Amino acid sequence: MLKHVKSSVFLALIMLLVLAFPTATWAHSKLETSTPAADAKLTENVKEVSLSFNENIDENLSTIKIKNEQGEAVEVSEVNVTENNMVGTLAAPLPTGSYTVEWKIVGGDGHPVDGTYNFEVDAPEAETVPETPAETPADNEETPADTGNAQEETAPADDNTADNTDQKTDQNQQEEKSSTNEESPGSGTIVWIIIIVVVAFVASYFGIKASRKKK
Structure with missing residues (x-):
């Protein structure tokens, strides 16, 4: 009988301790909301990831990472922590694909808590300006x-x-x-001179011969 009483008192004390310190017993920091949300399928450009927790978190010990479907880390240019919110700003908008968010925080109770969730992006195609032909x-x-x-x-x-x-x-x-006209008179003159010379030679020849006969 005494043993049963002791056991009942011991159990009652344990219950009182649990009810008196519920937060210290099991209530750690947890993720309440996120943008993009878990398992979301987005058709718009994603430039940041925002997480909200149920209590303030340590800005020096809280981190956020984003990986693509190949497991490669996406560059996060800046992480800002304000009370219970943590925002990771991306270096560039996310292209189409599946992504995993890995977060790790330290809450007010000093316990580290981490978690992951996934979302998908179907980014809109960039508009191309048609080139005007030069000619x-x-x-x-x-x-x-x-x-x-x-x-x-x-x-x-x-x-x-x-x-x-x-x-x-x-x-x-x-x-x-x-x-032609200039050459013609010259040619005729030469011919006449030759004829006169020949005639004079012949005449002188016969004259000389005749004079010899007379002697």
Whole structure:
């Protein structure tokens, strides 16, 4: 009987201790909300991850990491802790893919607590500005009017060339005729001189011969 009483008193004391110090017994810091939320599927750019806990956390001992589906760490440029909130700012918006958030904190009770959760991103495609072509093929093609003007411009040049050629031909012909005319009188004069010399030689020959016969 006495043993049963002692056991009941001991159990009652344990229950009183548990009820008197519930926080010290099992209430550690825990994650209450997150942005992006666990298992979320986002179709917008994600530039930061924000976590909220049920109590203030130590800013010097609390960390946050983000990894892609290949297990590679995503660069977190800055981590800010304010009371029970921790915000990790990303160096660049997350591309499409699956990501894991790994957090580790130290709460008011001094106990370290950590956890993980996943989310997915289907990032919108960046808009591309169409490039304006520097020059279109139509700009290089000559219009019929332009072609006609070009032909009209080249035609006088051809006519002038033909006229110049004709003038040169006429000049050459005239020079040839004049040279022929100049040579003709000279040639005739020489022939007559030769004939006169021959006649004079023959006459003198026969005259000398006749004079010898008379003697």
